[in-house]
Amino acid sequence: MADSQRTSEPINAVHQDEIWKSHVxxxxxxxxxxxxKWxxxxxxxxxxxxxxxxxKEVVKVDxxxxxxxxxxxxxxxLIHVGASPPVPQTTQALIGWRSGHPHLQLEKYATVHHGRRSFLKELGWPLDACN
Known part of the structure; x- marks a missing residue:
């Protein structure tokens, strides 16, 4: 890789050809x-x-x-797909139009409560301890 970046030295095409011939x-x-041999x-x-x-022919195990x-x-x-609600008339109403219906929501089993805990509260430290 270093040889391809060096352009200051001339390339000897005959020498390169001899190297290639010896490899072949x-x-x-x-x-x-x-x-x-092998x-x-x-x-x-x-x-x-x-x-x-x-x-494979001999060993057939039930x-x-x-x-x-x-x-x-x-x-x-296995998969039951219900009918979709009608498509909204405006583009603003298009955002989240399927999630407004309870039977089409992604969270079928429970609400997601990630990120509502505080590490400082778990340790019993005051909230301004890490400012």
Whole structure:
């Protein structure tokens, strides 16, 4: 990365080309030698695949009913979407128009009370202790 930012020194294209040629030659030579040196790995992998297929065919375990896969349930049976109230006529009334109806509110179970406690009150300190 530092070489790409240095522009004061001239780039020797012939030297760069020779470096590239040597890299390509090394890769080509290693590709020819690889099957003799590491070819046994391909046979071991093929043998592993054959054994795993045999094991999958042999081992068929019936799961108990509570662990068995259930058929998929259609979302229409689980999610019930009621009719929306009519869209307001003005853009000002459009803000929060669905949240005004109790059956469409996001907080279905309880009101959110986050942020109403004071750390200082919990510790029993006066409120102006951290000014």
């Amino acid at each position: 030659k090394v890769e080509k030579d290693l590709a020819e030698v690889w099957p003799n 070819g046994f790995l391909t046979e071991a992998y093929k043998e592993y695949e054959r054994e795993s297929v045999k094991m 799961l108990p009913h509570h662990l068995a896969e259930r058929p998929p349930t259609h979302p229409e049976k």
